[in-house]
Amino acid sequence: MNSQPEHQESPYTPTYEPSPDQASAPKSRWSMQTLLIASLYLVSVFSFASNVFYYENTSIYFASSVIFAVVGTVWAINDARIRHQAFHPILRMLHLLLCPASLILYLIITRGLRGIAIAAVHTAGIAACSYGAFIAVYYAVYYTGFWNLFDPVFLTP
Numbered sequence: 001m002n003s004q005p006e007h008q009e010s011p012y013t014p015t016y017e018p019s020p021d022q023a024s025a026p027k028s029r030w031s032m033q034t035l036l037i038a039s040l041y042l043v044s045v046f047s048f049a050s051n052v053f054y055y056e057n058t059s060i061y062f063a064s065s066v067i068f069a070v071v072g073t074v075w076a077i078n079d080a081r082i083r084h085q086a087f088h089p090i091l092r093m094l095h096l097l098l099c100p101a102s103l104i105l106y107l108i109i110t111r112g113l114r115g116i117a118i119a120a121v122h123t124a125g126i127a128a129c130s131y132g133a134f135i136a137v138y139y140a141v142y143y144t145g146f147w148n149l150f151d152p153v154f155l156t157p
Helices: 020-024 032-050 058-082 089-097 099-111 113-142
Strands: none
Touching: 032 058, 032 113, 058 089, 058 099, 089 099, 099 113
């Protein structure tokens, strides 16, 4: 006869119970995951739209890449916390350094074939939004003449 219960929780299992302040706070309309995904889209859109004005400026490329990597890593850490999975600090650093590829790999590892579909949909969505923003700003600047700007590339014989 076994005197131990069939299922015993480990003392090392983290518990995610809301604090009294969080429990009484009104629920947000948007979840943290949704806001992080939306910010990934916005960073990409801003990066592509700013290329119309600053296509030779590498600091915008660097800043948008770092922001995209940080937001992607925070999303993966938050997703791992929601799924009650460990996310080792070394993996966090690797995720930060290899962000676009590691986001796709994280989705495939955690969700299997469904992760491939999710990654493909978001990759296509980010690409469509980014290129759409670039084309919209490009046409607004160069074809409407509102800002009265010129492109030195087209002026060379």
